[in-house]
Amino acid sequence: MIKIMKYFSLKDWLFILVSTGFIVFQVWLDLKLPDYLAEITQLVQTEGNSLGEVWEPGAFMMLCAVGSLIASFVVVYFVARIAASLAKRLREMLFDQVESFSMDEINRFSTASLITRSTNDITQVQLIMAMGLQVIIKAPILAGWAIVKISGKSWQWTASSAVSVALLLLLIAVVIVFAVPKFKMIQGLTDQLNRVTREQLTGLRVIRAYNAESNLEGKFDAANQRLTHAHLFTGRLMSLMMPMMGLIMSGLSLAIYWIGAYLIDGANMPNRLGLFSDMVIFSSYAMQIVMAFMMLSMVFFMLPRATVAAKRIMEVLKTEPGIKDGGKTPSAPSAASGIEFRDVSFKYPDGEEYVLRNVSFTARKGETIAFIGSTGSGKSTLLNLIPRFYEATEGEVLVDGVNVKDYALSSLHRKLGYVPQKAVLFSGTVASNVAFGDHGAAAGSEEDLHRAVEIAQGKEFVEKMENGYEGAVSQGGTNLSGGQKQRLAIARAVYRRPEIYLFDDSFSALDYRTDRVLRTRLKRETAGAINLIVAQRIGTIKDADMILVLDEGKVVGRGTHQELLRTCEVYQQIASSQLSKEELEIG
Numbered sequence: 050m051i052k053i054m055k056y057f058s059l060k061d062w063l064f065i066l067v068s069t070g071f072i073v074f075q076v077w078l079d080l081k082l083p084d085y086l087a088e089i090t091q092l093v094q095t096e097g098n099s100l101g102e103v104w105e106p107g108a109f110m111m112l113c114a115v116g117s118l119i120a121s122f123v124v125v126y127f128v129a130r131i132a133a134s135l136a137k138r139l140r141e142m143l144f145d146q147v148e149s150f151s152m153d154e155i156n157r158f159s160t161a162s163l164i165t166r167s168t169n170d171i172t173q174v175q176l177i178m179a180m181g182l183q184v185i186i187k188a189p190i191l192a193g194w195a196i197v198k199i200s201g202k203s204w205q206w207t208a209s210s211a212v213s214v215a216l217l218l219l220l221i222a223v224v225i226v227f228a229v230p231k232f233k234m235i236q237g238l239t240d241q242l243n244r245v246t247r248e249q250l251t252g253l254r255v256i257r258a259y260n261a262e263s264n265l266e267g268k269f270d271a272a273n274q275r276l277t278h279a280h281l282f283t284g285r286l287m288s289l290m291m292p293m294m295g296l297i298m299s300g301l302s303l304a305i306y307w308i309g310a311y312l313i314d315g316a317n318m319p320n321r322l323g324l325f326s327d328m329v330i331f332s333s334y335a336m337q338i339v340m341a342f343m344m345l346s347m348v349f350f351m352l353p354r355a356t357v358a359a360k361r362i363m364e365v366l367k368t369e370p371g372i373k374d375g376g377k378t379p380s381a382p383s384a385a386s387g388i389e390f391r392d393v394s395f396k397y398p399d400g401e402e403y404v405l406r407n408v409s410f411t412a413r414k415g416e417t418i419a420f421i422g423s424t425g426s427g428k429s430t431l432l433n434l435i436p437r438f439y440e441a442t443e444g445e446v447l448v449d450g451v452n453v454k455d456y457a458l459s460s461l462h463r464k465l466g467y468v469p470q471k472a473v474l475f476s477g478t479v480a481s482n483v484a485f486g487d488h489g490a491a492a493g494s495e496e497d498l499h500r501a502v503e504i505a506q507g508k509e510f511v512e513k514m515e516n517g518y519e520g521a522v523s524q525g526g527t528n529l530s531g532g533q534k535q536r537l538a539i540a541r542a543v544y545r546r547p548e549i550y551l552f553d554d555s556f557s558a559l560d561y562r563t564d565r566v567l568r569t570r571l572k573r574e575t576a577g578a579i580n581l582i583v584a585q586r587i588g589t590i591k592d593a594d595m596i597l598v599l600d601e602g603k604v605v606g607r608g609t610h611q612e613l614l615r616t617c618e619v620y621q622q623i624a625s626s627q628l629s630k631e632e633l634e635i636g
């Protein structure tokens with residue numbers, strides 16, 4: 050929690066200082082009240098005084114109360130601002146940090162947990178800051194000042210107050226011991242609930258189609274029940290706390306008056322009035338002290354949960370992104386321009402087995418290199434090493450003669466036109482999805498946009514859309530068909546005129562005719578670029594300059610279509626399952 054305070058800005062610290070000033074003023078006013086009360090008690094008890102004399106201390110009492118109210122408004126205003134601005138800053142930092150994470154870190158935390166951390170956990174910290182700051186500053190000042198004011202009065206009264214404070218501390222300790230583990234659980238359970246909810250919402254159509262509602266409801270219910278139990282436990286503890294504190298306060302009042310009654314009874318006549326007014330003042334101050342501890346106990350009650358939340362936020366902020374910016378921005382392409390894999394092996398950070406083994410190949414400018422192999426043979430993984438979504442475990446991946454690890458990430462990505470296996474579209478328009486991110490080498494003109502969509506064979510459907518290029522695309526492209534989404538994803542890559550195209554099985558949702566037309570157009574448009582194509586269909590990669598056949602992460606064949614038909618058994622098997630006898634014979 051303390052660590053999170055280092056994210057306060059200078060302005061926040063200034064506001065904290067101002068708030069502290071107002072809190073001191075408020076405490077001074079609150080503690081002044083009993084003095085006037087004592088004066089009024091004296092006046093009322095002394096014979097011969099008129100009612101008019103009570104007005105003056107009465108008016109001061111009113112002034113103190115109003116002043117204290119205004120001071121408390123000011124404090125609440127400042128503290129709420131400090132808490133809100135800290136929460137905003139933390140949200141921004143968390144978002145930036147998550148953006149810099151590699152897939153490894155994102156998978157490690159899980160998307161659901163990252164969402165809970167950026168929302169729920171930050172709210173917990175904001176709440177404790179809003180409430181805690183004023184209490185943590187106010188309570189010790191109030192308690193300390195009030196203790197000074199009552200010191201030197203009857204030791205019996207002091208002892209009874211001390212007992213009450215000790216009981217309160219005991220109560221707080223009980224809460225901490227029992228509630229902290231539950232609070233830790235609550236955050237974890239909230240993650241779990243988010244994960245289940247997210248999974249259900251994204252898979253809603255499949256769940257309905259397979260009548261799996263009841264199974265998943267069971268999963269949701271289990272997560273929900275566990276969270277409810279944890280909340281109920283802490284809620285019950287809290288509901289017990291309140292009456293217990295009330296009991297301690299009332300007990301203290303009773304004890305002070307009881308002791309007072311004995312003291313007054315035992316005193317002689319002239320001292321009785323003094324003792325009575327002392328008793329009134331003492332009980333007021335004692336109440337203030339107990340109130341201060343009660344406020345503190347409320348904070349202690351909230352603190353464990355906020356501490357857990359703060360820890361979880363710090364965990365994300367302190368995680369060093371596994372993929373570091375290499376910083377290099379090679380200006381002119383070197384003589385070695387192209388892509389080279391040098392004996393690359395790779396295993397996922399959480400995996401035991403190597404997914405790629407000793408892969409080596411070179412792709413020069415203007416060449417098309419294709420990758421084929423059974424599912425899970427490592428094709429997508431291989432492509433993912435080029436934009437550094439993952440880091441090669443062994444060996445080197447070179448782009449234009451420079452290891453991808455040495456590149457400034459933005460400079461590396463500017464060279465690439467990446468089309469993932471599953472087209473990803475963002476809420477916005479067709480235009481905002483195609484002209485996405487920085488424009489790469491494109492001029493960013495409307496002409497570029499139309500050209501890219503036309504090459505990707507999307508012109509026809511985009512122009513039919515309401516508002517054409519400005520037509521709405523919903524989040525994830527849910528208002529478009531699978532093939533339409535893929536075409537826009539391809540147009541996005543074409544638009545930025547990259548030096549290297551990475552097509553990760555990007556033609557699978559296209560019909561054969563569109564696939565063929567698109568590839569012919571692409572071939573013409575991307576003549577000077579390197580094309581790396583992952584595909585399942587032989588038809589898509591037949592014309593590639595070189596085809597690499599992958600099997601369990603190893604390159605088991607390389608060459609042109611005809612060469613592989615002759616030499617590579619795995620390729621022959623794939624080909625014979627897809628092509629007719631005539632096609633196989635013709636090659």
Ligand SMILES: Nc1ncnc2c1ncn2[C@@H]1O[C@H](COP(=O)(O)OP(=O)(O)OP(=O)(O)O)[C@@H](O)[C@H]1O
Nearest residue numbers: 397399400404422423424425426427428429430431
């Ligand atoms: N994030 C991940 N963490 C751990 N293992 C993974 C991860 N992603 C993929 N794998 C594993 O790596 C292997 C290769 O996966 P990859 O996606 O590269 O195969 P692929 O050849 O592209 O398959 P497909 O043609 O079905 O897309 C698979 O066995 C898969 O289980």
